[in-house]
Amino acid sequence: MIMRSLLDQLASRAEESPNAPAVRALDGRVIARAAFVRRTRATAAGLAHAGMRPGDRVLIAVRFSTETLELAIAILELGGVLVPLDTGLGESVFAERMTLIAPTWVIAESVLLAASASRMAMRLLRSRGVRLPRLVDMRGATFVRVGRWMPGVPRSLSLAALRRRGEEVSVPAPALEPTAPAIIVCTSGTTGAPNAVVHSRRSVGAIIAAVGAPLAFDADDVVYAHELHAALPALLAGATVLVSKHSFFVPRQVIGQMKRHGVTCWFAVTSDCNALAEWCAAHGTRMPATLRQLIISSAPVRAPFLRRLRGVLAAGTRVWCVYGLTEMVPVAYVDLDEKLAYDGEGDLVGPPLPGISARLAHDGELLLAGPNLCSEYLGHPPLRELATGDLARIDEGRVVLLGRRKDMMIRGSHNIYPELYEPAIERIAGVRRCAMVGVYDEAAADERIVLGVEAQPGVDKRALKVRVGEALRRGPSRIDDAAYPDLILVAPLSVCGRSSKVDREQLRTLARGSL
Numbered sequence: 328m329i330m331r332s333l334l335d336q337l338a339s340r341a342e343e344s345p346n347a348p349a350v351r352a353l354d355g356r357v358i359a360r361a362a363f364v365r366r367t368r369a370t371a372a373g374l375a376h377a378g379m380r381p382g383d384r385v386l387i388a389v390r391f392s393t394e395t396l397e398l399a400i401a402i403l404e405l406g407g408v409l410v411p412l413d414t415g416l417g418e419s420v421f422a423e424r425m426t427l428i429a430p431t432w433v434i435a436e437s438v439l440l441a442a443s444a445s446r447m448a449m450r451l452l453r454s455r456g457v458r459l460p461r462l463v464d465m466r467g468a469t470f471v472r473v474g475r476w477m478p479g480v481p482r483s484l485s486l487a488a489l490r491r492r493g494e495e496v497s498v499p500a501p502a503l504e505p506t507a508p509a510i511i512v513c514t515s516g517t518t519g520a521p522n523a524v525v526h527s528r529r530s531v532g533a534i535i536a537a538v539g540a541p542l543a544f545d546a547d548d549v550v551y552a553h554e555l556h557a558a559l560p561a562l563l564a565g566a567t568v569l570v571s572k573h574s575f576f577v578p579r580q581v582i583g584q585m586k587r588h589g590v591t592c593w594f595a596v597t598s599d600c601n602a603l604a605e606w607c608a609a610h611g612t613r614m615p616a617t618l619r620q621l622i623i624s625s626a627p628v629r630a631p632f633l634r635r636l637r638g639v640l641a642a643g644t645r646v647w648c649v650y651g652l653t654e655m656v657p658v659a660y661v662d663l664d665e666k667l668a669y670d671g672e673g674d675l676v677g678p679p680l681p682g683i684s685a686r687l688a689h690d691g692e693l694l695l696a697g698p699n700l701c702s703e704y705l706g707h708p709p710l711r712e713l714a715t716g717d718l719a720r721i722d723e724g725r726v727v728l729l730g731r732r733k734d735m736m737i738r739g740s741h742n743i744y745p746e747l748y749e750p751a752i753e754r755i756a757g758v759r760r761c762a763m764v765g766v767y768d769e770a771a772a773d774e775r776i777v778l779g780v781e782a783q784p785g786v787d788k789r790a791l792k793v794r795v796g797e798a799l800r801r802g803p804s805r806i807d808d809a810a811y812p813d814l815i816l817v818a819p820l821s822v823c824g825r826s827s828k829v830d831r832e833q834l835r836t837l838a839r840g841s842l
Contacts, residue, residue: 334368380501441477585617620644693719776814
C-alpha cells in the first residue's frame with residue numbers, strides 16, 4: 328500500500344457506513360466517517376491553495392487530536408513530509424535539528440505559538456518543568472495556527488479558514504512516487520549527533536499494514552491511540568479512534584475515559600501502563616472489561632511488570648508486547664503469556680513479522696531488513712539493512728534481546744543517547760568527567776537515568792551537585808527534558824580500557840545502591 332490511497336480507502340469506508348463514528352474526542356464530540364473525509368479533503372485543498380507542494384517539509388506542533396489526524400492525512404495526500412515536533416528540546420538541540428531538516432511550513436496550536444513568543448510565559452513554564460522551543464523563530468516558514476489567534480502569534484493562516492477555503496476550490500491530486508519521503512522523525516543517533524530518520528510513502532504504508540494485520544481491528548473497536556502509526560490502521564479498518572489533547576498521564580482520568588467510551592484497544596508505553604496497573608491495584612479495581620487488546624509499544628517489558636499487569640486485567644484482555652525502532656516499526660509481537668512462559672536468558676520479543684528478515688552480525692548485533700524499514704537518514708545514502716545496536720540471539724525463529732551494543736537508554740517512550748549530552752555536561756565549571764547510565768527500576772517498570780559526575784580537585788561536592796542540576800535546566804548546558812537524570816551522583820568515576828573511558832558498569836553498580 329502506498330500513501331496516495333489513504334484518503335480513498337477512508338472514503339470507501341465512509342460509503343459503506345457514512346454515519347458510523349470515525350473519530351471521537353474526550354469532550355464527547357464525534358466526527359462521522361463521511362464528515363471526517365470531507366473535512367480532510369477540504370483541508371488538503373486549502374493547504375494546496377495556500378501553496379503547499381509535494382516535498383514540502385511540515386513541522387507539526389499539535390497535540391494528538393482530531394486536527395492532528397486530519398492534518399496528517401491531508402499533508403500526506405499532497406505529498407508533503409510530516410515532521411512531528413519533539414517537545415521539551417533545549418534551544419540549541421532544536422535549532423540544530425531544524426537546521427538539518429529545514430521545514431518550510433509550521434503548523435502549531437495557537438497556545439503553543441503564543442507561549443513560545445512570550446519570554447515571560449517561557450520562564451513561567453520552565454519554572455514548572457515545562458519547556459518549549461521558540462517556534463516563532465522559524466524564519467521564512469509559512470505558519471498555520473490551530474485555534475483562535477492569540478497575542479504574540481504570527482499573523483498566520485488559520486486551519487479553520489484553510490478548511491473553509493478548501494471547500495470552495497478544486498485542486499488536482501499530485502502524482503506521487505512510492506519512494507518519495509513521507510515522514511521525518513529525529514533521533515539523536517548512536518554517535519550522539521542528531522539523525523533524521525526518513526520514512527518513504529512505501530515504508531509508511533508497510534508500517535500501517537504491519538500494525539493493523541496482527542491486531543485485526545474491526546468496526547466495533549474503539550481504539551485509544553496517541554500516535555499516527557496506531558491510529559491510521561484503526562481508521563482504515565473502520566474502527567473508531569479516541570483522541571486526547573491531554574499532555575500528562577493521570578491514571579484515574581485514563582481509567583475513567585476508557586470506561587466512559589468503551590475502549591477495546593489501547594496503545595501504551597510501559598511506564599504509563601505500569602502507572603495504571605499500580606493505581607488499579609492500590610484502589611482495588613481492574614482495567615475496563617471492554618478492553619480486548621492492550622498493545623505495549625516500548626521495550627524492555629520485564630516479567631515482574633507483566634505479572635503486576637496481569638493481576639489487574641479483566642478476563643479476556645490480550646496483551647501484546649511490540650518490539651520496534653524509530654527506523655523500523657513494528658518488528659515483532661509477542662503476547663503476555665508467551666513472554667512470561669519464557670525462562671531463558673534475555674528478553675523474548677517474538678518472531679519477526681512476515682516480510683522482515685533478521686540476522687546476527689559477527690558480534691551478535693541484530694540486523695534487520697524489510698518493507699517497513701526507513702529509506703535513509705537525511706543526507707545519507709539509502710538504507711538497505713538496519714544495525715539495531717541490540718545484541719540478540721535467534722531462538723527457534725524468535726528474537727531474544729541480550730542487551731544494547733551501544734549505551735542508549737530507554738525511559739518511557741524516549742530513546743536517550745548519553746553521547747549527545749555528556750560533552751556539554753563536562754563543560755560545567757567544576758566537572759572533571761561524567762557519564763550517564765540507565766538502571767532498570769522494576770517498581771516503575773522503566774529505566775532510571777543516573778548521571779555520574781566526578782568533581783575537579785578542591786571542588787565542593789554538594790555545591791557541584793546543585794550547580795549541575797541547575798545547569799541542566801537552563802543555560803548552554805541545558806538538556807532535553809526527556810533526558811533529565813532521576814539521580815545525580817557526585818563521586819569518583821572509575822575508568823577502563825586503553826582509551827580510559829568511564830566504566831559505566833561500575834557506575835551502574837554504584838547507582839543501584841543509591842537508588
